Amino acid sequence: MFSATWPQSIQKLAHEFLNDPVKVTIGSDELAASHNVTQIVEVVEDRARDARAHGLLQKYHSSRKNRVLLFVLYKKEADRVERMLHQRGWNCIAIHGDRTQQQRSEAIEQFKSGEVPLLIATDVAARGLDIPDVEYVLNYSFPLTIEDYVHRIGRTGRGGKKGIAHTFFTANDKPRAGELVNLLRESNQEVPNDLTKFGTHVKKKEHKLYGAFAKNIDVNKKATKITFDSDDE
Numbered sequence: 001m002f003s004a005t006w007p008q009s010i011q012k013l014a015h016e017f018l019n020d021p022v023k024v025t026i027g028s029d030e031l032a033a034s035h036n037v038t039q040i041v042e043v044v045e046d047r048a049r050d051a052r053a054h055g056l057l058q059k060y061h062s063s064r065k066n067r068v069l070l071f072v073l074y075k076k077e078a079d080r081v082e083r084m085l086h087q088r089g090w091n092c093i094a095i096h097g098d099r100t101q102q103q104r105s106e107a108i109e110q111f112k113s114g115e116v117p118l119l120i121a122t123d124v125a126a127r128g129l130d131i132p133d134v135e136y137v138l139n140y141s142f143p144l145t146i147e148d149y150v151h152r153i154g155r156t157g158r159g160g161k162k163g164i165a166h167t168f169f170t171a172n173d174k175p176r177a178g179e180l181v182n183l184l185r186e187s188n189q190e191v192p193n194d195l196t197k198f199g200t201h202v203k204k205k206e207h208k209l210y211g212a213f214a215k216n217i218d219v220n221k222k223a224t225k226i227t228f229d230s231d232d233e
Helices: 008-017 046-060 075-087 101-113 146-153 171-186
Strands: 022-026 037-043 067-071 092-095 118-121 134-139 163-169 224-228
Touching: 037 171, 046 067, 046 075, 046 134, 046 163, 075 092, 075 118, 092 101, 101 118, 134 146, 146 163, 146 171, 163 171
Parallel strands: 022 224, 037 163, 067 118, 067 134, 092 118, 134 163
Antiparallel strands: none
């Protein structure tokens, strides 16, 4: 089994299907954000996000040439944000699961070439993409898991370069506030006071069938672990 990320869901899957596993890790297997990325978290009202996104693009995408990756949560949201930004004069394109493979491939090529430097994407559609020189990531919608958040912001700040990730956080995202606060602190990033008002407690994840009574499985106890430094050749 190969996986670029190692969330609890994948660990449990490995525990169920693998016999006598050997876990090979390149670099640290702890959840951590890149120190090349400046994380900015802004607590906003849901209805204010359109205007704020437009304002931030005027700041970070003023040249209209640098690559900007804007993440949303749902397919319909991707379509709506694409229309909204087009109406405000931005050259952008969206990718999500309802677009054909040809449409997605063409959109990615246009983004890579700089023909369309602003890409709107859902988490699933952007999975596995390797696009260099993304200067700015805007999380229009907060993801469902903190692992997806780390995956999103890791699209910038690659190859030793610096990047900026600006994230909108609304009252609807309150259950993930504690995990986000912890990640920001561990990354030596600024934690806004408005975010801590939602609380810093990390709620235990409940199993879909067994709820809070589910037993956490540590697959590391079952597996032989081999770790390589990420800069090993």
